[in-house]
Amino acid sequence: MMVQFLKNxxxxxxxxxxxxxxxxxxxxxxxxxLSLATKLVCLCIAATSLNLILGYGGMVSFGHAVxxxxxxxxxxxPAYHSVYGGMDLIAxxxxxxxxxxxxxxxxxxxxxxxxxxxxxxxxxFIMITLAFSQMMFxxxxxxxxxxxxxxxxxxxxxxxxxxxxxxxxxxxxLSFGALLICLYMVHRIVNSRFGLVLQGAKDNxxxxxxIGYNTFAYRLTAYVISGAMCGLAGALFANSESFxxxxxxxxxxxxxxxxxxxxxxxxxxxxxxxxxxxxIVLEDxxxxxxxxxxxxxxxxxxxxxxxxxxGIANWFKSDGxxxxxxxxxxx
Numbered sequence: 001m002m003v004q005f006l007k008n009x010x011x012x013x014x015x016x017x018x019x020x021x022x023x024x025x026x027x028x029x030x031x032x033x034l035s036l037a038t039k040l041v042c043l044c045i046a047a048t049s050l051n052l053i054l055g056y057g058g059m060v061s062f063g064h065a066v067x068x069x070x071x072x073x074x075x076x077x078p079a080y081h082s083v084y085g086g087m088d089l090i091a092x093x094x095x096x097x098x099x100x101x102x103x104x105x106x107x108x109x110x111x112x113x114x115x116x117x118x119x120x121x122x123x124x125f126i127m128i129t130l131a132f133s134q135m136m137f138x139x140x141x142x143x144x145x146x147x148x149x150x151x152x153x154x155x156x157x158x159x160x161x162x163x164x165x166x167x168x169x170x171x172x173x174l175s176f177g178a179l180l181i182c183l184y185m186v187h188r189i190v191n192s193r194f195g196l197v198l199q200g201a202k203d204n205x206x207x208x209x210x211i212g213y214n215t216f217a218y219r220l221t222a223y224v225i226s227g228a229m230c231g232l233a234g235a236l237f238a239n240s241e242s243f244x245x246x247x248x249x250x251x252x253x254x255x256x257x258x259x260x261x262x263x264x265x266x267x268x269x270x271x272x273x274x275x276x277x278x279x280i281v282l283e284d285x286x287x288x289x290x291x292x293x294x295x296x297x298x299x300x301x302x303x304x305x306x307x308x309x310x311g312i313a314n315w316f317k318s319d320g321x322x323x324x325x326x327x328x329x330x331x
Contacts, residue, residue: 106231
């Protein structure tokens, strides 16, 4: 047991150590891959947020990217009005406002849509989350003021004390720090009583309800936390790319996040990060060789999932094993 514990922790530290230091070393040696690394980290945060409800909660959301897009536009729209005027209530370049606005909006949207979606299960839950996502996608397409389908350029990044997001090193370190915080939050959540009930509901929701747990409230709370975390990822991504566009919300982006979680290992803390790294690196490397990179990329990903069905992280045994919570009436 102790050996396995050390193996799990070693894998986590190795992956995070490489992700945190290799891009910086490459930057200082003259190869600037920081923009790609920052994009990767933002997507890893989004995948980590999805892992909370998919890997640990068993909720297959095919509209999770909507929270990512909401977070991105929560930065882009205030920044736009800060430069060009109008909407004085939100017109600001204050980074604390941008990040807080992104988290609150994503959490609120998750609360409203989750309260409806979580009353369904299985394919119905998948389809209703997809429907909400596509509704927001077409809503953003119709906003000609903010670029419509052409997207919105962010002329002024979020302003934070002691940090310049125009500096690629600062941008990467801020995003990487946010990833570490999100991973720690998920670790604490899934190993708490709340997390154990959430995992128990994934295995046998009827049994958990029968012994007194309000599973709907637990699942909705997890859904809101997940949405807020993904909104944070979108806010960081918007600052990194200085550009937001409706395709951030498209169903294909949600599919990519699901693939990252499954590929890396759902129900493990480090799995989504591993899946995100493999996904983005393969995409970048193959696209450098051919414009038809999608075909070999898809084949490689399918083979990876088929040959390692439990995910890469689970090859080293999951660090998120499900434990049964004590029985009792805890609503």
